[in-house]
Amino acid sequence: MGKIFPRTTLVSVWRVCIDMRKVLYIGGAIILVSIAGYFIAQVLIRKKVQEALRILPASIKLIYSSLRTDIPGRSLVIDDVRLMASGRQLSIGRLMVSGIDYLALARSRKNVLLGGLKFSGVRVEEPGKFFVEGDVEIDSVHVADLDKPEDSVRAGAVRLHADKLSYVIPQAYETMHLSNLHLDSKRGSLHADTVRIIPTVARKELGGIKGHQVDWMTAACEGLSVEGLDVMALLQHRLIADEINIRRSKIYVFRDRRLPLEEGSKPLPVDYLKSLPLSIRVRSVKLGSGAFTYEEFPRTGDKTGVLNIVHLSVTVKPLINHPAAGDPAHITVVTEGSLMGSGSVRATTKMPLHKGDPYMVEGAFHELDVTSLNPAAENLGDIHLESGMLNSLAFQFAMTPERATGKIVGEYHNLVADKLRGRDEKKVDKIKSFFLKKLIIPKNKDHTLPEPKRTGKVDYKRDPERYFSYYMLHALLVGVKSSFALGFLLPG
Numbered sequence: 001m002g003k004i005f006p007r008t009t010l011v012s013v014w015r016v017c018i019d020m021r022k023v024l025y026i027g028g029a030i031i032l033v034s035i036a037g038y039f040i041a042q043v044l045i046r047k048k049v050q051e052a053l054r055i056l057p058a059s060i061k062l063i064y065s066s067l068r069t070d071i072p073g074r075s076l077v078i079d080d081v082r083l084m085a086s087g088r089q090l091s092i093g094r095l096m097v098s099g100i101d102y103l104a105l106a107r108s109r110k111n112v113l114l115g116g117l118k119f120s121g122v123r124v125e126e127p128g129k130f131f132v133e134g135d136v137e138i139d140s141v142h143v144a145d146l147d148k149p150e151d152s153v154r155a156g157a158v159r160l161h162a163d164k165l166s167y168v169i170p171q172a173y174e175t176m177h178l179s180n181l182h183l184d185s186k187r188g189s190l191h192a193d194t195v196r197i198i199p200t201v202a203r204k205e206l207g208g209i210k211g212h213q214v215d216w217m218t219a220a221c222e223g224l225s226v227e228g229l230d231v232m233a234l235l236q237h238r239l240i241a242d243e244i245n246i247r248r249s250k251i252y253v254f255r256d257r258r259l260p261l262e263e264g265s266k267p268l269p270v271d272y273l274k275s276l277p278l279s280i281r282v283r284s285v286k287l288g289s290g291a292f293t294y295e296e297f298p299r300t301g302d303k304t305g306v307l308n309i310v311h312l313s314v315t316v317k318p319l320i321n322h323p324a325a326g327d328p329a330h331i332t333v334v335t336e337g338s339l340m341g342s343g344s345v346r347a348t349t350k351m352p353l354h355k356g357d358p359y360m361v362e363g364a365f366h367e368l369d370v371t372s373l374n375p376a377a378e379n380l381g382d383i384h385l386e387s388g389m390l391n392s393l394a395f396q397f398a399m400t401p402e403r404a405t406g407k408i409v410g411e412y413h414n415l416v417a418d419k420l421r422g423r424d425e426k427k428v429d430k431i432k433s434f435f436l437k438k439l440i441i442p443k444n445k446d447h448t449l450p451e452p453k454r455t456g457k458v459d460y461k462r463d464p465e466r467y468f469s470y471y472m473l474h475a476l477l478v479g480v481k482s483s484f485a486l487g488f489l490l491p492g
Contacts, residue, residue: 060085074100074115088130093121099140114141116156134162134181157186158231173200173209174217178224185231188241192224195246203254212262216254223247223288238279244319249290249312254304256297265464268359268401270331270351273321285316292337298380305380307373309345312337323353330360340375343368343390349472359399361406361472366392370415378420384428388415391446397458397475404475406458409451410483413444440484456483 065080081092099115119136140156160183167176180193197219201209206216228242267275290312297304315334320327330350338344347363370388377383390412397406419432437443445454458479462471 069102071102074098074102076100088124088126090125091121091123092119095119110145112143114143116140129168130166132162132165134160134164136160139186157184159184159186168200169197173206174198175200183231185229188227188229188231190224190226190229190231193222195219195221195224204256207256207259210262211259213255213257213259214262217252219249219251221246221249228283237277239282241282242284244282244285245288246286246290247288249287251290252293252295254295254297257299258297261465263465266467269468270321270353276321278321280319280321282319283317285314285319287312287314289313290337296376296380301379303379305376305378307376308340309337310341320353327353329354329357335363339365339368340372342372347395361399361475362394362396364392364394365390368393370412382420384418384420386416386418388417389413390415393480395458395476395479397479399462399471399475401464402462404458404460404462404471404478406475406479408456408458408476408479408483410454410456410480411445411447413446415441415443415445417441442484454483456480458482 061082061084063082064078066078068077069075070077076097078095079093081090081095083090096118097114097116098118099113101113105112117136117138122136123133125131137159138155138157142154144154160181162178162181162183165178165181168174169176175198177196177198178192178194182189182191184190197217199206199216199218203216207214223246225245225247226241226243227245230238230240233240273280292309292312294307295304296306313336317332318328319331330352333349333351334346335349336344336346343366345363345365345368347361350360352359368390370385370390374385377385390410392411393408394410395406395408397404417433417436419429419436421427421429456479458475459482460471460475460478
């Protein structure tokens with residue numbers, strides 16, 4: 001026969017069972033209240049978000065397809081956001097907010113902290129002005145006052161990846177296009193696969209629209225890299241960076257000289273930089289292997305002249321427009337390339353940051369086959385170059401706002417030139433060609449000649465209505481012409 005439990009033991013077990021039931025009832029109630037509270041909280045949070053969205057100005061229209069909150073996960077997800085304001089359109093495939101302190105948010109609208117924001121499938125468009133498509137991540141956000149977010153938002157590191165970006169440059173009839181752009185404020189870097197400048201009108205239309213001579217330009221750059229970039233400074237209209245590099249470029253410029261000059265004095269480069277609404281401070285700008293083509297329609301005639309520079313590289317140190325104490329006295333620009341694919345040229349231009357100092361230019365051409373210049377010389381100068389090798393042409397001159405002064409020293413062999421009758425028929429003017437060959441341009445000037453006989457004086461008065469490039473080129477040409485006894489008879 002089995003052992004019989006005492007009555008007291010049975011009572012104890014019964015009481016324990018009753019206590020366990022109470023625990024289960026209480027636990028179940030807590031779970032039910034928690035679940036109800038969770039859903040109530042979800043509703044309240046969504047209500048708060050919707051209320052916040054409703055306080056947007058009437059000029060801003062915002063809609064979205066769904067809003068989901070995750071209180072334990074401290075996150076918020078909004079899908080298919082559409083915002084329209086002042087002609088601009090913003091769409092976001094998904095907005096994810098992490099690191100939300102929902103309890104703190106429920107208690108106060110002050111000092112709201114968010115762990116991070118991620119905008120996926122962003123598309124911003126202002127028709128005819130701006131377009132960007134990509135993704136944005138922000139590491140952290142602090143809003144001091146939700147009622148005044150426009151004045152109290154502070155963001156952490158920002159990362160932007162834009163598959164496409166285009167911007168219509170105001171009053172320039174040009175659009176800038178960037179592809180595969182990466183911006184990282186934490187690393188201080190910006191990279192883009194390509195940057196292109198594309199005109200929105202035909203090259204002969206632009207001058208007609210403007211009513212005067214203007215440069216029509218196309219440009220394609222590959223491998224843009226900016227390092228040491230202060231991204232937040234960009235919001236304050238300041239460009240601060242260590243280096244800007246462009247790996248490869250191709251630039252084409254066209255000008256129609258049949259049109260009148262634009263009236264008014266043209267600023268020198270540093271004056272132009274200082275007039276920009278952007279403060280610039282970049283230690284170094286480097287343009288790698290490039291090609292530059294300049295095409296000009298002459299004042300008379302029906303054919304253009306073309307100049308090409310290949311294997312072009314440019315270095316600018318530093319690029320600044322508001323100098324401070326301790327800054328260098330000059331912006332130094334070093335340019336290297338090959339004119340018309342022949343020989344080489346190197347020039348160093350020092351642009352003064354202090355008012356009253358001159359621009360200093362020095363450099364040299366080496367081993368240039370002058371016949372390569374015929375595409376420009378024939379159509380722009382009525383000169384045909386039969387033969388000639390420019391072994392060396394060194395130049396050095398100073399340029400003030402009033403005048404350029406300095407010298408050139410040349411050495412060449414077998415230089416033979418003909419004067420043409422007209423740019424249309426390209427027939428040789430025999431009489432003028434005779435004087436060119438026999439009296440004006442000696443066939444040879446080699447290093448055996450004393451340097452004074454190979455030297456030309458640069459003394460050229462600046463035309464303030466012409467741009468700096470014209471000023472510098474004509475100062476050089478005046479030096480070349482003066483190196484010949486009767487050089488004043490040469491055209492141009």
